[in-house]
Amino acid sequence: MFNLKRISISKKMIVINSPIILVLVIALFIIISIYASKSAENSARLSIDQAGYLVESSFDNLLGQLKRNTESSMGVFKYFLESYYGSFSEFDIRGKTEQGYPAYYLYDNLITGETAVLDRFTDTTHDIATIFARDGQDFIRVTTSLKDENGKRAIWTKLDRNHPAYNLVLEGKTYIGKATLFGNDYLTFYDPIKDSSNNVTGILFIGYNLKPAYEVLKESVGKIKIGTNGYVTAIDKKKDIFTIGNYDYKPSSLPYAKELKDNSIIRYTYKGDKFIAKDIYNQDLGWNIIINAIENDYIKDILTLRTIMFIGIIIFILIFFTTVNIVIRMAVVLPLHKLTTSIFKFFDYISHKSSNEMTVYKPSGKDELVEISEAINEQMKKLQAGLREDNNLIEESLKVSEKVKKGYLDVAISSSTNNPALNSLKDNINDTFANLSATMQNILSVVEKYSANDFRDSIDAGSLEGELLAVINGINLMGSRIREMLHTSMNTCENLMGASNELKNHVDTLQSSAETQSHNLEKNIASLDHLNQSMEQVNLRAKDVVEHSEAIRNIIDVIHDVADQTDLLALNAAIEAARAGEHGRGFAVVADEVRKLAERTQKNLQEISSNTNSLVEAINDMDRAITAQTTEMQEMHNSILELQSVTESTVHVAVSTKEVSDKVNQISTDIMNDASSKEF
Numbered sequence: 001m002f003n004l005k006r007i008s009i010s011k012k013m014i015v016i017n018s019p020i021i022l023v024l025v026i027a028l029f030i031i032i033s034i035y036a037s038k039s040a041e042n043s044a045r046l047s048i049d050q051a052g053y054l055v056e057s058s059f060d061n062l063l064g065q066l067k068r069n070t071e072s073s074m075g076v077f078k079y080f081l082e083s084y085y086g087s088f089s090e091f092d093i094r095g096k097t098e099q100g101y102p103a104y105y106l107y108d109n110l111i112t113g114e115t116a117v118l119d120r121f122t123d124t125t126h127d128i129a130t131i132f133a134r135d136g137q138d139f140i141r142v143t144t145s146l147k148d149e150n151g152k153r154a155i156w157t158k159l160d161r162n163h164p165a166y167n168l169v170l171e172g173k174t175y176i177g178k179a180t181l182f183g184n185d186y187l188t189f190y191d192p193i194k195d196s197s198n199n200v201t202g203i204l205f206i207g208y209n210l211k212p213a214y215e216v217l218k219e220s221v222g223k224i225k226i227g228t229n230g231y232v233t234a235i236d237k238k239k240d241i242f243t244i245g246n247y248d249y250k251p252s253s254l255p256y257a258k259e260l261k262d263n264s265i266i267r268y269t270y271k272g273d274k275f276i277a278k279d280i281y282n283q284d285l286g287w288n289i290i291i292n293a294i295e296n297d298y299i300k301d302i303l304t305l306r307t308i309m310f311i312g313i314i315i316f317i318l319i320f321f322t323t324v325n326i327v328i329r330m331a332v333v334l335p336l337h338k339l340t341t342s343i344f345k346f347f348d349y350i351s352h353k354s355s356n357e358m359t360v361y362k363p364s365g366k367d368e369l370v371e372i373s374e375a376i377n378e379q380m381k382k383l384q385a386g387l388r389e390d391n392n393l394i395e396e397s398l399k400v401s402e403k404v405k406k407g408y409l410d411v412a413i414s415s416s417t418n419n420p421a422l423n424s425l426k427d428n429i430n431d432t433f434a435n436l437s438a439t440m441q442n443i444l445s446v447v448e449k450y451s452a453n454d455f456r457d458s459i460d461a462g463s464l465e466g467e468l469l470a471v472i473n474g475i476n477l478m479g480s481r482i483r484e485m486l487h488t489s490m491n492t493c494e495n496l497m498g499a500s501n502e503l504k505n506h507v508d509t510l511q512s513s514a515e516t517q518s519h520n521l522e523k524n525i526a527s528l529d530h531l532n533q534s535m536e537q538v539n540l541r542a543k544d545v546v547e548h549s550e551a552i553r554n555i556i557d558v559i560h561d562v563a564d565q566t567d568l569l570a571l572n573a574a575i576e577a578a579r580a581g582e583h584g585r586g587f588a589v590v591a592d593e594v595r596k597l598a599e600r601t602q603k604n605l606q607e608i609s610s611n612t613n614s615l616v617e618a619i620n621d622m623d624r625a626i627t628a629q630t631t632e633m634q635e636m637h638n639s640i641l642e643l644q645s646v647t648e649s650t651v652h653v654a655v656s657t658k659e660v661s662d663k664v665n666q667i668s669t670d671i672m673n674d675a676s677s678k679e680f
Contacts, residue, residue: 018321021320028309028313043298044227044297044298045265047226047227047230047298048226048230048277048278048293051224051226051230051232052278052289054224055289056282058220058221059217059221059284062213062217066187066210067187069187069208070176070187070188070189070208071189073125073206074189074204074206076121076124077129077204077206080117080120080121081106084116084117085106085109085111085117086107087106087107090106091193091202092201093133093134101113101142101156102133102134102135102140104133104201104202111131111143112133113142114143115145115153115155118131118145122145126209127206127208127209128145128181128186128205128207128209129144129205129207130145130146130203130207131144131203132159132205133202134201134202138161139158139166139202140156140159141154141156141157142155143155146182146207147182148182149183154181154182159203165188165190165203168190169192169200169203170200172192172194172198172200173192174190174191175188176188176189178210178286179207180239181207184210185209185210185214186207186209187208187210187213188206188207188208189205189208190204190205191203191204217243218243218244221244221289222245226291226293226294227293227298228294229297230292230293230297231292232244232289232291232292233245233289233292234289234290235251235257235260235288236286236287237251237252237257237286238286240252244289254268256277260281260288260290261279262280263278263279263280263281264278264279265277265278266278266279266290273294273295274294274295275292275293275294275295276293276295277290277291277293278290278291343376386418386419389416389417389419390417390419390422392415392417393415393416393417393422393426396413396414396415397413397426400412400413400433404433410437411433435464436468439462439464439468442459443471445457446458446459446479450479450482453677453678453679454678454679455486455678456483456679457479458480459472459476461476486675489672489675490672490676492671493669493671493672496664497668497669500661500662500664503657503661503664504661510654511651511658514647514648514651518644518647518648518651521640524640525637525640525644528637528640529637532630532634535629535630538577538626539623539626539627539630542577542619542622543619543623552612553612553616565606565607568607568610568611568614568615572593572615575615576593577622578618578622
């Protein structure tokens with residue numbers, strides 16, 4: 001991207017002046033173009049007016065000649081009538097023909113429907129002739145040499161009452177005008193026929209063929225040139241054709257066709273050329289005659305002049321810029337270059353790239369560059385003196401900075417300079433060191449108290465901000481947190497000591513309960529062992545009863561009645577023994593029952609025998625039940641042993657917990673004593 005700041009002064013001058021010169025050139029070019037356009041238009045209009053006058057004169061002369069020729073043709077027609085009929089003026093109407101048309105006579109010769117003379121006239125002159133006979137208020141063609149496109153004779157038709165010749169003929173006047181009949185143009189001449197009473201009885205009509213005249217017009221007018229390539233065209237708007245100019249399209253297709261007005265100026269573009277045209281309306285022919293002038297025909301010379309002037313301006317601009325560039329380089333750029341070189345060297349001195357003091361280049365003369373160099377030299381001297389003072393101040397500042405790095409804050413900068421900014425900076429640095437020293441003293445005082453276990457004080461931050469404020473707030477926060485921690489520690493220790501004592505009491509209770517439970521378990525184990533032995537004895541006795549029952553049954557076999565009663569007694573004894581279970585009281589009951597059964601045995605031996613059998617079976621069942629109960633009691637014994645082991649473990653845990661509780665109590669006491677020794 002183009003940057004004006006990066007180019008030389010001479011080029012800047014050229015760049016700055018270029019738009020001005022360019023605007024002037026464009027303005028001059030526009031003025032010349034406008035002048036050329038107006039001049040071309042004026043020249044074109046002058047040519048159009050001259051050509052229009054020439055064309056109008058040609059048309060007027062030709063039309064005058066055509067009218068005279070038409071009148072002469074009418075004389076020739078009358079001569080033909082007179083030569084053939086002996087007269088051309090003695091016309092009269094004598095009734096109607098068989099077809100109902102007027103019977104028109106000329107010198108006693110019926111001419112209605114007779115065409116020989118008229119055809120001979122047409123063959124001789126190439127003009128057409130017609131004779132109209134009056135029928136009331138109409139005029140009927142009773143004879144004519146006019147034929148249509150198919151060769152049919154145009155006879156027995158009436159003259160249109162709206163025809164411009166109609167009223168004139170009724171008044172006994174002649175009429176000459178253009179008419180188009182069956183595609184051909186004629187200059188027509190209507191001459192009224194009057195009787196002896198001066199009444200109009202008919203019309204002699206001549207149609208002078210305009211085709212030869214048109215050819216003459218095309219030949220003469222078509223050669224007229226407007227400028228170099230301009231030309232003349234003529235349009236018949238009624239027929240929508242070009243009467244002068246050979247074109248393969250209709251005039252109505254042209255954009256200016258609807259704008260045609262007499263003596264109007266028309267502008268249009270055709271095939272890339274711009275035209276200025278003038279419309280001249282010829283009433284006799286009904287034509288619009290258009291004088292067409294091409295603008296480029298009149299602007300070529302002016303364009304050539306404009307091109308020469310434009311090239312001359314470009315050459316002038318090049319010479320001007322070259323001269324200006326050379327002058328600026330010699331008078332401004334080179335002295336400025338030397339001046340800037342010396343200034344850059346001075347800048348090297350200021351930026352410590354060079355240690356040599358110097359003055360700037362002073363060009364000869366008394367122009368602005370000399371004034372600038374003198375002013376710069378004066379300022380350089382002041383700057384160099386100020387730089388020396390600044391360097392002294394900076395050196396002292398560096399020394400003070402080294403002391404601050406080592407931790408000495410009670411320092412200050414004593415040097416001064418003419419630079420207000422550096423003096424202000426020095427004062428700010430000194431104030432900063434003083435404030436920082438006071439703040440550090442305050443911080444050290446509080447920190448020393450903290451190190452002596454006195455956490456009651458905090459640091460006053462005053463108007464401090466930034467990192468130092470953050471440090472002070474951090475120390476104050478630390479003291480606050482320590483105070484909170486000490487309060488919390490005291491409360492925690494008190495709570496911990498209370499909880500420890502309570503835990504010790506619970507542990508003592510737990511230990512006592514565990515020992516009591518262990519003692520009770522030992523008793524239960526002994527009771528279970530004794531009960532187990534009793535069950536084994538019951539089991540053995542039950543087996544003995546079975547054996548005795550077998551003996552009794554043998555006796556019963558011998559003595560049926562006695563055996564029955566004995567068996568019954570044994571059965572009852574076994575039943576009671578089974579009911580007694582582990583309590584051991586069953587044997588007494590059985591004995592009682594045996595006694596009773598003994599009494600009954602005496603009464604009913606049969607009953608004893610039966611009961612003995614039942615007793616044997618019951619004793620066997622009891623044996624199995626005792627065996628199962630003995631197994632369950634053994635399992636209970638094992639469970640009690642496990643419970644005794646757990647109880648012993650509980651006792652050991654209680655002892656350990658008591659030891660921990662004693663240690664926690666001791667730690668809480670130590671923490672409370674330590675916290676009590678601090679001020680907070």
